[in-house]
Structures are given as structure tokens and as C-alpha cells.
Amino acid sequence: MAKGKQFVQPTIFTGVHNQMRIAQEEVFGPVLSVIPFDTEDEAIALGNDIVYGLAAGVWTSDIGRALRMSEKLKAGTVWVNTYRAVSFTSPFGGYKRSGEGRESGKESIKEFLQVKSVWIAQQTTAANPFIMR
Amino acid sequence: MKTYQHYINGALCDPASGEWFDSENPYTGEVWAKIARGNAEDVDRAVTAAKAAFDGEWGATGPTARGKLMVKLAEIIEREAVRLGEIEVRDNGKLIAEMGAQTKYLAEWYRYFGGLADKIEGAVIPSDKPGIFNFTRYEPLGVIGMITAWNSPLLLLAWKLAPALAAGNTAVVKPSEYTSASTLEFMALIEEAGFPAGVVNAITGFGLEVGAPLVDHPHVDKVAFTGSDVSGQKIYEAAAKKIMPVTLELGGKSPNIVFEDADFEAAVMGAISGIFAATGQTCIAGSRLLVQRSIHDKFVKRLVEVAGAAKIGDPMSTETHVGPVTTMPQYEKIMDYINIAKSEGAVCVLGKRQTICPANDLYRRS
Numbered sequence: 001m002a003k004g005k006q007f008v009q010p011t012i013f014t015g016v017h018n019q020m021r022i023a024q025e026e027v028f029g030p031v032l033s034v035i036p037f038d039t040e041d042e043a044i045a046l047g048n049d050i051v052y053g054l055a056a057g058v059w060t061s062d063i064g065r066a067l068r069m070s071e072k073l074k075a076g077t078v079w080v081n082t083y084r085a086v087s088f089t090s091p092f093g094g095y096k097r098s099g100e101g102r103e104s105g106k107e108s109i110k111e112f113l114q115v116k117s118v119w120i121a122q123q124t125t126a127a128n129p130f131i132m133r
Numbered sequence: 134m135k136t137y138q139h140y141i142n143g144a145l146c147d148p149a150s151g152e153w154f155d156s157e158n159p160y161t162g163e164v165w166a167k168i169a170r171g172n173a174e175d176v177d178r179a180v181t182a183a184k185a186a187f188d189g190e191w192g193a194t195g196p197t198a199r200g201k202l203m204v205k206l207a208e209i210i211e212r213e214a215v216r217l218g219e220i221e222v223r224d225n226g227k228l229i230a231e232m233g234a235q236t237k238y239l240a241e242w243y244r245y246f247g248g249l250a251d252k253i254e255g256a257v258i259p260s261d262k263p264g265i266f267n268f269t270r271y272e273p274l275g276v277i278g279m280i281t282a283w284n285s286p287l288l289l290l291a292w293k294l295a296p297a298l299a300a301g302n303t304a305v306v307k308p309s310e311y312t313s314a315s316t317l318e319f320m321a322l323i324e325e326a327g328f329p330a331g332v333v334n335a336i337t338g339f340g341l342e343v344g345a346p347l348v349d350h351p352h353v354d355k356v357a358f359t360g361s362d363v364s365g366q367k368i369y370e371a372a373a374k375k376i377m378p379v380t381l382e383l384g385g386k387s388p389n390i391v392f393e394d395a396d397f398e399a400a401v402m403g404a405i406s407g408i409f410a411a412t413g414q415t416c417i418a419g420s421r422l423l424v425q426r427s428i429h430d431k432f433v434k435r436l437v438e439v440a441g442a443a444k445i446g447d448p449m450s451t452e453t454h455v456g457p458v459t460t461m462p463q464y465e466k467i468m469d470y471i472n473i474a475k476s477e478g479a480v481c482v483l484g485k486r487q488t489i490c491p492a493n494d495l496y497r498r499s
Contacts, residue, residue: 007457010408043423046421065392103359
């Protein structure tokens with residue numbers, strides 16, 4: 001096919017079951033799978049029933065539910081009443097197959113450091129050299 | 134036509150292979166630049182330069198001085214943000230409305246981590262052993278290989294390069310072969326900021342020809358990677374052979390969960406931004422929309438209404454909502470998945486015309 005024709009219209013699928021490939025595999029394109037649920041527990045189970053764990057969104061006006069969901073979702077980022085927000089101030093990274101380590105936020109500098117432990121004896125001792133000090 | 138060379142030890146240089154590859158604008162399909170095709174020899178030169186800088190001038194540059202250079206770089210990035218954003222769009226086809234803001238924003242990573250450079254503190258350990266003074270110090274790892282993806286090359290680089298430089302490491306960067314230009318343009322800003330030669334190097338090319346030798350190189354001390362989980366796993370396996378640490382930012386299939394008590398319209402817009410922004414080409418895409426059954430039908434109806442009205446077209450126009458898919462292989466992969474969904478019995482409620490090309494007024498029905 002010729003170049004310059006790489007357009008995909010926003011695509012929405014309903015009637016999707018979470019075990020379908022379209023619900024389990026990353027497409028990396030404008031393709032949305034809509035999956036219904038009844039209860040909060042079911043939403044958590046469906047949300048976590050995936051090999052990935054990069055992010056999750058929760059839309060609710062119930063603060064208790066927001067906190068329960070953010071605790072139970074196995075993802076490196078949980079957005080409540082917002083989505084697709086990142087900042088230099090906040091750690092970003094994946095649970096499960098979504099990655100290893102974190103980027104952004106002050107802790108992430110340790111990803112590029114290693115720690116050395118330095119021991120200095122203030123005086124020499126006559127300890128037995130054949131056993132661990 | 135614009136030609137982009139490697140950047141090694143503070144100098145632009147031709148690839149050892151003598152070969153170049155095309156960079157295409159995904160919107161127009163036009164080849165707009167020639168990019169150096171790197172190989173293991175180029176990687177070795179870059180890593181050698183990065184190691185020399187780490188063992189030499191950069192290693193002797195104190196944390197406060199490193200931080201100041203990074204803050205200077207942040208100022209230069211802000212000055213050049215518009216130009217960098219346009220280059221990103223030309224390479225990956227994402228919206229200028231997003232990329233223009235993103236290139237300006239990425240300056241903050243260099244400023245934030247620049248400020249952190251001289252606040253990396255060890256501890257004095259209260260030892261159980263008498264007469265022992267025990268303390269810890271944090272030291273840089275050495276040469277960091279950084280491999281970035283095509284969806285946000287400069288932002289993904291900032292996430293790696295800013296903390297790595299603040300910590301005192303040096304870097305060899307390999308951008309995606311689809312989006313090399315912005316990273317190479319960025320090297321000029323590194324130079325202008327006054328970083329010593331060899332602190333940051335860039336080698337362009339393909340995964341097997343540049344990425345693999347970079348990961349395997351004995352003097353690369355860590356690899357930070359953003360990309361697919363399949364590639365991430367290969368890097369992790371290669372790193373295991375060297376007992377080398379990695380940072381991996383991989384894929385996702387993120388749930389975006391809407392309860393019946395949500396602000397309905399805000400949730401609709403949140404669902405849209407989760408999956409249709411950046412043409413869905415983002416690791417954090419909310420590609421599984423879980424909707425409480427009581428509002429399911431009403432929610433889908435509104436979603437189809439809003440997403441169906443999205444303007445598809447030129448990413449350089451601020452009127453556009455959905456730009457092109459960045460690469461042809463990615464386009465084909467998306468089409469495959471649409472067919473998979475249909476064969477699995479999913480119901481396509483929006484997107485019946487799977488291929489449209491506003492640029493050429495070409496419509497193809499799937």
C-alpha cells in the first residue's frame with residue numbers, strides 16, 4: 001500500500017469479553033474495547049485480569065471507592081477522575097509485564113546510582129584473622 | 134535533503150557503514166531526511182567516548198556544576214521547544230497541539246533533576262561493631278545505554294537522561310529508527326549548554342544493528358528502555374548475561390473504569406483521551422473501558438457521538454484530533470487487531486470505515 005495513508009478512524013468495540021485477544025493484547029492504536037461490569041469487586045477483578053500493569057483510570061464521585069480502587073488495582077499509576085497525566089515530580093512505571101524500575105520523581109535518580117558502604121576502623125584490633133569480623 | 138549524522142564525543146560524524154536510511158513524514162509519506170545507519174563499530178566508538186568522559190572530565194565535574202549545566206539546558210530547550218515539537222510531528226505524526234506543549238514541558242525534567250544533583254546524600258550507619266565508622270555514598274553507574282520509542286522521543290529521553298546526568302553518568306542514546314531527527318537536533322542543545330564532549334552521544338539506526346550491540350557492550354553499565362514488552366524481554370535477557378541493571382518501560386492494556394456515580398461527561402472525555410489521544414499510540418492507553426452496566430448503553434452512545442466527530446488529518450493543524458499512525462508496520466498491526474476483534478465476535482460500533490486518508494481523499498472499506 002502506498003505511503004501517507006496510515007489513518008485509522010477511532011474504533012470502538014462493544015460486546016467484548018475480557019478473555020478475548022482484543023481485550024488482552026496491546027494494539028497501540030485507536031481501538032477501544034468496552035467491557036461491562038456490575039459490582040466494584042467485578043471491576044477490580046476484570047481490571048487486574050491482565051499480564052500488564054502500567055496504569056488504570058477510575059471515574060467515580062465516591063471518595064471511599066476512589067481510595068479502595070486505587071489500593072486494589074495492580075498498576076504503577078492510578079488516575080482518579082483524570083487520565084493520561086504525567087509529571088517530572090511523580091514516579092512512573094509498570095507493575096507486572098509493564099516494566100521494571102521507575103522514571104520521574106526524586107526516587108528515580110537511584111535507578112542511576114549504586115550505593116557503596118565504606119568501613120573505617122578507628123583502631124587496629126588483635127581479632128582472630130581466621131573468622132569473620 | 135537534510136542529512137543527520139551520529140553524534141559521538143562532541144562531534145557529528147558519518148556512520149562506519151557509509152549507509153543512510155530514510156526518515157518519512159507519516160502524514161505526507163514524503164522522505165524528508167537521511168539518517169546515519171549505525172552499527173556495532175559506531176556503538177563502540179560512542180561507548181568508548183562515553184566511558185572516557187565518565188573516567189575523565191565529567192567524572193571530575195562536581196554535582197553542583199552538573200546541576201547548573203542541566204538548568205542551562207532546560208532554558209535552551211524552552212527556547213527551542215517550538216522547533217523541536219515540529220520536528221517530532223514531522224517524524225511521528227502526533228498532534229502539534231500535544232507535541233508543542235510536550236517539548237516545552239520536558240525542560241522541567243532537566244531543571245528538576247538538575248536541582249537534585251547536589252542533594253544525593255549517603256548516610257552514616259550506626260554500626261553494631263565497636264570502633265567502626267561506617268558510611269554510605271551514592272555513586273553513578275557509568276555509561277548508560279538509552280533506547281527510546283517513536284511515540285515521544287524527547288520526553289522519553291528526558292525521563293532517562295535527566296536523572297542519569299544528575300547522578301553523574303554518561304550516555305549513549307539510540308532513538309527509534311522511525312524518529313531519529315529530534316534526538317540528533319537535541320544533541321546540539323546539549324553541546325550549547327556546555328556539557329563536555331562524550332557525556333551524551335547519539336547513534337541512530339535499527340534495533341539489531343545498534344540496540345543489540347549497545348546492550349551487549351561490556352562498557353555499558355545499564356540500559357534504560359522504553360518500548361514493547363517483547364523487546365523489553367530480549368533486553369532483560371541480554372542484560373542478565375552481564376548481570377547489568379535495566380529500567381524497562383513497556384506496554385500496557387490499561388483499564389479505564391467508569392462507575393455509575395461518575396461525572397458522566399467528564400468520564401466520556403476521560404475515556405476519549407485515554408484511547409484516541411495520540412491516535413492510541415501510547416503505552417498508557419486506556420484500551421479497556423470497563424463501564425458499569427447500569428450506564429453502559431448511554432455511555433457508549435455518547436462515546437460514539439464524540440469520537441465519531443473527531444477530525445482526522447494533518448497533525449500540524451491545531452483543528453485535528455486524530456493524526457496518522459506513525460509507521461506502516463504499526464498501521465498493519467492495528468488493522469490485524471481490528472479483524473481479530475471482529476472474528477472474536479466483538480461488535481464494531483464505531484470505525485466501520487477502517488482506512489481513511491483525508492490528505493488524498495482516499496477511502497478504503499474494510
